[in-house]
Amino acid sequence: MDKSAKKKIVVIGGGFAGLNFIKRIDKEKFDVTLIDRNNFHSFPPLFYQVASAGIDASGICFPLRRELRKYRKAEGLYFNMTRAKSIDTNARTVTTDEEVIPYDKLIIAAGTTNNFFNMPELRDSVYTLKSISEAIRCRNDIMDRLERACMERDPEKRRRMLSFVVIGGGPTGVEVAGALGEMKRYIIPREYRQIAPEDISITLIEGTDRVLRTMSEKSSAEAGEYLKSLMVHVKLGHNMKTYSDDTVTMDNGETLDAAMLIWTAGVKGVDFEFTGDTIKPGRGNRIEVDQYCRVKGVNDVYALGDIALMTTDDYPNGHPQLAQVAIQQAIMVARDINRGKVTGGFKYNDKGTMATVGRNRAVVDLNHIHFKGFFAWITWMVVHLMSLLGMRNKVSVFIDWVWDYFTYSSSTRLLMHPGKYPLRKRWLKE
Ligand SMILES: Cc1cc2nc3c(=O)[nH]c(=O)nc-3n(C[C@H](O)[C@H](O)[C@H](O)COP(=O)(O)OP(=O)(O)OC[C@H]3O[C@@H](n4cnc5c(N)ncnc54)[C@H](O)[C@@H]3O)c2cc1C
Secondary structure, three states, X not given: OOXXXXXXXXXXXXXXXXXXXXXXXXXXXXXXXXXXXXXXXXXXXXXXXXXXXXXXXXXXXXXXHHHHHOOOOOOOEEEEEOOEEXXXXXXXXXXXXXXXXXXXXXXXXXXXXXXXXXXXXXXXXXXXXXXXXXXXXXXXXXXXXXXXXXXXXXXXXXXXXXEEEEEXXXXXXXXXXXXXXXXXXXXXXXXXXXXXXXXXXXXXXXXXXOOOOOOOHHHHHHHHHHHHHOOOEXXXXXXXXXXXXXXXXXXXXXXEEOXXXXXXXXXXXXXXXXXXXXXXXXXXXXXXXXXXXXXXXXXXXXXOHHHEEOOOOOOOOOOOOOHHHHHHHHHHHHHHHHHOOOOOOOXXXXXXXXXXXXXXXXXXXXXXXXXXXHHHHHHHHHHHHHHOOOHHHHHHHHHHHHHHHXXXXXXXXXXXXXXXXXXXXXXXXX
């Protein structure tokens, strides 16, 4: 095909949706440019393990250029590491930190970012897990805190220094609280002997009446029991009202020490500035799309994955923000664009959900089957290993897990501070 006749597709975001779209789009027919603020794809379901020093960050990140190399048979596949800032749907351009890129078709697959609701000040004081850099920051602070606590003579100060509060009882909150509990139970007594387990407090706060609300009641109850066995204190039915001076104040007036607050309570769609025909982000700052993932009110713009809000009878508030939704939407849109017509519309095939709460403990809900314990934990590990990109990553994570399992130790508890100079402010942009 004449190169100049090829239509240009711009994809914002090399996450689950963006990469699966690129995998299937016909590269003979279209020129494709992928824009991502990072030069790697990352695997959010295991961020909490990086944050708790269970695995190495490089095991769950995969270079985008290496992934794209697979499709180089067809010319016209480009990657730009930059941040997309604004979209002009009349001029059909995307403006990034570096340039203005024209498109014939635009795929917005930029996912979500943290939502602090009406407490924007939290951004500067809490730890979050929405990106690999946030997970590494969380891990560094935990390691730093443990080292300093070993030298702290005042028991009251040491106890305050080791007060961890996790906000949000969804899968991420439960998994990170469970990982901290494992540390308290198995690692601290072995490696940080100056710290007594009772010096460490871990509290999980969930505003509703159960953790893992999106899973079955059985799973919620079992996860609650698992957390208890790992010495995690679970507080249900109340929300955090304020956080300042290392203290959480609850909506019932209760206060808690929280030298380290890990926020997993909310996400919202990544922000873009829109010009041209109006795109109005809906609930959770997600972009409203029809059943074919076409953004409402504009032509040739699609939104996929976490950032897309598709309301249906089954999902009146939009689909759950899960990897499978992103992948299935990407497959459908690539197929429709390849064929040049829409067919069928999106129907989410829910393959089930699972969460793990430390070694040997997990809960799994498949369509009509629920199971827990060791078998669920093995299932959880196999599914996550298979979902990682790249054989090297699969092997590296598998080795970390096996090593941790038998030795209760990992090589990732190293605290390596990045050099501060020369200052590279553009690297600090979120
Ligand atoms: C901690 C955590 C745990 C999770 N656990 C699970 C789980 O167990 N199971 C499950 O199914 N789902 C889980 N999820 C949700 C799952 O990760 C998402 O549903 C999935 O990643 C959505 O895919 P996506 O392609 O829409 O977005 P993402 O995978 O988030 O990809 C978005 C991409 O866009 C890029 N980007 C963002 N903004 C810009 C910009 N302005 N310019 C350029 N690039 C940009 C990002 O760098 C990223 O590469 C979890 C999420 C988190 C945060």
